[in-house]
Amino acid sequence: MLPDYVALIPELTTSMPSHIASSTGIDTLCHLIECFTATVANPVSDNYALIGLKKLFASLETSVAEPQNLCARLDMLWASYYGGAAIAHAGTHLVHALSYPLGGKYHLPHGVANAILLAPCMRAIRPAAVSKFAQAYDLLPDTNPALSEEEKSHALVDYFAALVQRLKLPASLNELGIAADQLPQLVESALDVQRLIKNVPTKVNADMVRDIYQTLFPA
Secondary structure, eight states: OOOSOOOOOGGGGTTSOHHHHHHHHHHHHHHHHHHHHSTTOOHHHHHHHHHHHHHHHHHHHHHHHOTTOHHHHHHHHHHHHHHHHHHHHSOOOHHHHHHHHHHHTTOOOHHHHHHHHHHHHHHHHGGGOHHHHHHHHTTSSSOOTTSOHHHHHHHHHHHHHHHHHHTTOOOOSGGGTOOGGGHHHHHHHHHTOHHHHTTSSSOOOHHHHHHHHHTTSOO
């Protein structure tokens, strides 16, 4: 389902606090990269996702650092739109499935929960999405064309981790007041989100989910 008209007005976003711009920007990134790599991805959703990723990679950090930069803010609105269009034709998967328990029970902001999970989840699915990760890597502003597809896929995950850090978003659940003894409940709740789990391009089991959550509780 797509709207007949949308209004993308960057002037209405300039008062958005930087931490909101950061977390919602990462949520948009999750929409795009998850739809691009989902089992139900298709040429239409891929096209939307690639257009949105290119705009996001070029503008996210600038839009956060320079809220009055209307070009960067407009590009982020476009990226968000294309993320929504991609979802309409495909669907999100692992990041969102694991983030829902964090929002539902612990009331973490959705974008913050997604930001914490972005790199760990993408690292987990990377072996099943090497070619698509390489395509996404090629959209980054500064790339190394000499890298192999395998190397590009690793570099994209590294970029995601560094991006979340540069945006000063939380990197662990400890700092958000969620203790490691909640791990079994998190795993059980995430596995219940089968609507999204079925879109993951690799087999998902309790061990995988537990390992991902475990990285969010550094010693």
